[in-house]
Amino acid sequence: MSLIDTLPASKGKLALIGAGALATWGLAYWVNEWLWSWVMYGVLRLDSANRVVETVHFFVYDFLKIMLLLAGIIFVITFLRSYMSVERTRALLGGKRSGVGNVLAASLGVITPFCSCSAVPAFIGFVAAGVPVGVTMSFLIASPLVNEIAIGLLLTLFGWQITLLYVVSGLAIAIVAGWVIGKFKPERWVEKFVFETKLHGEAIDPSRGLTIKQRVGIATGEVSAIIRKTWPYLVVGIGLGAIIHGWVPESFFASVAGKDNLFAVPIVVLLGVPLYSNAAGILPLVESLYGAGLPIGTLLAFMMSVVALSLPELILLKRVLKPQLLGIFVGVTAAGIILVGYLFNAIIP
Amino acid sequence: MATLDIKVLGPGCRNCVTLDTATRAAVAELGLDATIEKVEDYGQIASYNIMSTPGLVIDGTVVSSGRVPSASEIKDLLLAAQA
Numbered sequence: 001m002s003l004i005d006t007l008p009a010s011k012g013k014l015a016l017i018g019a020g021a022l023a024t025w026g027l028a029y030w031v032n033e034w035l036w037s038w039v040m041y042g043v044l045r046l047d048s049a050n051r052v053v054e055t056v057h058f059f060v061y062d063f064l065k066i067m068l069l070l071a072g073i074i075f076v077i078t079f080l081r082s083y084m085s086v087e088r089t090r091a092l093l094g095g096k097r098s099g100v101g102n103v104l105a106a107s108l109g110v111i112t113p114f115c116s117c118s119a120v121p122a123f124i125g126f127v128a129a130g131v132p133v134g135v136t137m138s139f140l141i142a143s144p145l146v147n148e149i150a151i152g153l154l155l156t157l158f159g160w161q162i163t164l165l166y167v168v169s170g171l172a173i174a175i176v177a178g179w180v181i182g183k184f185k186p187e188r189w190v191e192k193f194v195f196e197t198k199l200h201g202e203a204i205d206p207s208r209g210l211t212i213k214q215r216v217g218i219a220t221g222e223v224s225a226i227i228r229k230t231w232p233y234l235v236v237g238i239g240l241g242a243i244i245h246g247w248v249p250e251s252f253f254a255s256v257a258g259k260d261n262l263f264a265v266p267i268v269v270l271l272g273v274p275l276y277s278n279a280a281g282i283l284p285l286v287e288s289l290y291g292a293g294l295p296i297g298t299l300l301a302f303m304m305s306v307v308a309l310s311l312p313e314l315i316l317l318k319r320v321l322k323p324q325l326l327g328i329f330v331g332v333t334a335a336g337i338i339l340v341g342y343l344f345n346a347i348i349p
Numbered sequence: 350m351a352t353l354d355i356k357v358l359g360p361g362c363r364n365c366v367t368l369d370t371a372t373r374a375a376v377a378e379l380g381l382d383a384t385i386e387k388v389e390d391y392g393q394i395a396s397y398n399i400m401s402t403p404g405l406v407i408d409g410t411v412v413s414s415g416r417v418p419s420a421s422e423i424k425d426l427l428l429a430a431q432a
Binding site (some may be wrong): 053085087090098114115117118120121122124125126128193197198199201202203204206216217218221225281314320343 | 357360362364365376391392394395396397398399400401402404410411412413414416417419422
């Protein structure tokens with residue numbers, strides 16, 4: 001039995017449960033601030049000057065903080081996003097030409113709920129309905145690249161300036177890359193069966209006709225699915241962060257991958273391609289490395305590369321795109337991410 | 350009682366497997382006479398006008414797409430199709 005079957009149907013009771021959950025969340029977040037100091041230094045009488053003790057303290061505190069933030073952010077975002085769907089996006093994109101279409105597709109890519117496992121049916125659905133290939137690519141690039149969960153985490157961990165730069169530059173990459181792809185007459189590099197696919201029947205719009213209870217069920221399901229999928233990344237990311245925090249001198253990273261090293265940005269972008277994680281899994285590591293003195297442009301370029309260029313998605317897309325088009329997609333997107341990395345490094349002190 | 354023709358559309362992502370399992374469980378629990386087929390071919394999936402997987406098709410009609418309906422919802426959909 002799934003969780004949603006255990007929820008009450010009445011709106012009043014649902015609101016009560018929601019308020020209870022919010023209070024518990026707030027309390028846990030607040031308690032986490034001092035609980036570990038109290039347990040480790042007060043109850044267990046551990047030496048707070050000891051580096052191992054301090055590293056463990058940093059890890060448990062940060063792990064719980066990120067878990068709580070993630071759960072809260074994913075719940076709110078998934079609930080709101082359940083009012084949007086790829087089907088609705090396609091209807092909005094119908095008849096849009098390159099240019100305006102790219103801007104609209106990239107923006108919709110940010111707010112539309114989308115799993116890269118659906119990249120192929122979505123691609124076919126767009127193209128078979130007459131949306132240009134370049135416009136479709138703007139959607140497919142923006143969707144993982146500018147991620148609302150990443151926006152929420154960046155806001156709480158880095159502040160609004162960096163978040164805004166992330167959103168604007170991510171959108172710019174998706175818009176320009178899709179537009180450039182459109183200039184290559186990419187239709188010739190799409191597998192023939194895509195154009196021959198006949199769409200039968202009315203599309204079902206999954207965002208319509210759901211009750212609040214069903215939307216809450218979708219949101220809680222997403223929270224548990226993402227946490228189950230990303231917790232190992234969080235353990236590694238925050239663990240590395242704790243170790244760096246306690247043991248690696250700040251000058252170390254600045255000396256290997258500081259702003260003076262012009263190769264740092266392209267190298268991290270290359271490193272990011274075989275690595276695959278969503279933004280939620282990679283951001284805690286980014287936060288730790290930022291704390292250790294790595295420049296933000298290099299780190300954001302790394303994150304963008306991990307989320308936007310992934311081997312599994314490329315392998316999926318190979319079913320519908322010929323190698324030439326895949327190559328242009330990877331090349332243009334990677335070039336955009338590298339540029340953004342340099343730009344951030346140049347303008348953020 | 351006619352045999353229900355059920356298709357689960359999905360290339361093998363986590364949700365697609367969940368939906369397949371849930372549908373089989375619901376059919377067994379209701380004791381329905383049904384054939385269940387998992388469709389993994391992208392061309393076929395797209396031809397049902399589905400853009401987000403997984404999809405559930407009963408007797409040629411898409412009844413759900415882009416999410417895994419709850420166990421009770423699946424049973425309702427099955428019973429509605431059978432009536």
